Amino acid sequence: MNRRVTWRSGLRKALLLQLLLTVWWLICLSDLCVVAAKEEESEVVHHVITISGKRRASGRLPFSSSSSSSSSSKPKYASTAVKGKIDYSLYLPSDHDCLLVAIRSTAGAMFRKNAGLAAAALRLGFHDCMTKGGGCDASVLTAGEMAHPINRRLKVMVGVINEIQRRAAEACKVVPTKADTIAAAVIASAEFYGLSCARYCPFKLGRRDVHPSSKGDDPGTLPSVTDSVSIVLEKMGSLGFSPKEVALYSLGSHSIGQASCFLFEDRLNKRQCRLPRDERLDNGRACDLVKVCAAKRNQLVPFDYITPTKLDTNYLKLVLQRQGLLRIDQDFGDDARTAGVVRQYASGKGERSFHGDYLQVLVKSLSIGINGPKSVAPRKYRLTT
Structure with missing residues (x-):
């Protein structure tokens, strides 16, 4: 008797399951299933x-977006941009x-x-x-x-x-x-x-x-390498940059740049290279620059001679070591408004945050005006x- 009841109960469950499957397939024939599948696919789509x-x-x-644009469609531009x-x-x-x-x-x-x-x-x-x-x-x-x-x-x-x-x-x-x-x-x-x-x-x-x-x-009207720190801070401050952002953007960008000798030759002493006109310049670095620039005034010299093809903090470290290439760069390392920023990013903790902080300032600069x-x-x- 128990076996017969169990068998009938199992048959009812099987019939119920078959009925549910049939209903599900009928739903899938409608747009609901298609939309659900598309929504799921959009979560993993790769363009x-x-x-x-x-x-x-x-x-x-x-x-x-998972939807593709029509070849003839175009956006409706805002009448006035902000x-x-x-x-x-x-x-x-x-x-x-x-x-x-x-x-x-x-x-x-x-x-x-x-x-x-x-x-x-x-x-x-x-x-x-x-x-x-x-x-x-x-x-x-x-x-x-x-x-x-x-x-x-x-x-x-x-x-x-x-x-x-x-x-x-x-x-x-x-x-x-x-x-x-x-x-x-x-x-x-x-x-x-x-x-x-x-x-x-x-x-x-x-x-x-x-x-x-x-x-x-x-x-x-661009900030210039011949400007003082105060003028650069004023120019970039009017665009919405803090002193920290100015120093980070300027010295960070210089880490992969080059400068012509005539932009810093006023800091050098060609006759006595170990006694540079800018006393803040490391005398060993000064002598190296005199040799490099001896041939022509427009000779290009990398700001960062350690990792010249990498955006990193090495140039900020060079500024702390009195080996900044331009006068304005060394000024950033000495001025009370920006010196702390240079020390921060030249240290271990700041070095770890440099990439993210620099990119945020870079993206900000690409939205000016x-x-x-x-x-x-x-x-x-x-x-x-």
Whole structure:
């Protein structure tokens, strides 16, 4: 009797299970199952783009979306952008992701072939963003700004940025703004020199270009290596930087840069190298510089002779050791407003936080004055060939 009851109970359970399975399959025939599957798939989707004929997986990025854009669709640009704020209306989400990967990948490939372009890209971002009354709007590429002597060594970057923009547009079928192309190339430069933006910085595209008729800003208003610490702090302070951020940005960027001999020759004593005119300069370093600069005044000398191709804290350590290359760099190490910053990042604890802190300041610098009144929405969105 018990066996018969148990058998009947098991049969009822089997029939009930079969009924539930049938109902589930009927639901799956509706859109509910399809939507659920798509939502689950979107959590693990990896965007794949084509760059220079090679397929490259980008991984999930901040603006990622599982939906693909129509080849004819375009975003509705905001009627007025907010100065200093990213304009999220410039790109459709999936297009943003594709362009971010394409620009950084293309720039990185170019930097690996020519490391000098990586340093130039970092400097280009500084010259684009830090002019008085300007901002990160690609005005640095205008003929007016490029004609200024201070941008003489950056003229090659006009063609480089145009090429990066072209390749990114071909990969994503969407044209990025030149301002975004410059900014993303700066991030690629930092990554080339050993930092990881994916880990430390929330970088996004969304910068409008300066109006095509603009003659650009005045490069003469940029913070200069001949300025005093007070003037540099005043200029960059007006852009929203604290003394700590100014010292970190300046000396951190110099860790992979080079300077012409004529920019620091006033600190040297060619006749008696061990008695430099700037008594703060280490006499051994002074003699080395006299030898290097003996041939020509425009000879390029690396700021950091220990790790010249790595963004790290070694140059801050050299400043503490009285081996800073420029007078302004040594001033940062001596001035009461910034000396503590130099000591902090040259120490063990500060050295560990340098990467993240520097990248945060770098990303902040790439948002200065963006989408201001001189900028305009893109005229062309989709790449048509």
